[in-house]
Amino acid sequence: MQHRHLLPNEIDLLLDGDVGFGVAPLRAHVDDCAECEARLSDARVVVDALEDLPHFAPKVRFTDRVMAQVQVIEPWYAPALDAARRLVPQSVPVRVVTVATAALVATVLSAGAVWLALRADAVLYVFGLVADKARTALVSSAGALIGETLGQPGLDAVRSGSLSGLALGAGLVLVALGGATFGFRALASASRRVRE
16 A cells, blocks of 8 residues: 555544544554644644634624625526515415415406407407497597687588698697797796796
8 A cells, every 4th residue: 555645634534523434544644654643733733723713703784884895696587586475475374365366367367368259259349339439539529629729610621621621720729829838938927027
């Protein structure tokens, strides 16, 4: 067998006082080898000196100050998991009620989607009906607004659908907006002068 000295991890095993089938040959080697015995005693002096050092406790909030300077990279899924964990109820009965409610909602939505898929013609008819009613209401309210703003002649010009009528209506609306803007500015500047 070739003679070799102990490795640092083997010296650590002896310093730690480990017991086992592999430690006995190491102890026998130290007894026979003066160099390994010297290295072991030097290491023991260092360990004893380290043990005699006073133990320091960090200052209050030391961890917070250090971690404030550390850039922590959080995986993309961590916030989603945290949000999901906050949504899960802690109580078992509440969990059961939540799961039952979610299953009921999923079943109703699935049945509704299947019904809509099978009755697409009825859905399209109702959608067209609602859209037509909304368009009629919008046109009548816009007509009432134009009638109130421009009077009956302006409303008749817009209803005629002629390009000149539409241009006349748009011009009158722009004149009305300009007059209102000018009037509000004059009112605001007069109010400002009164306050000064």
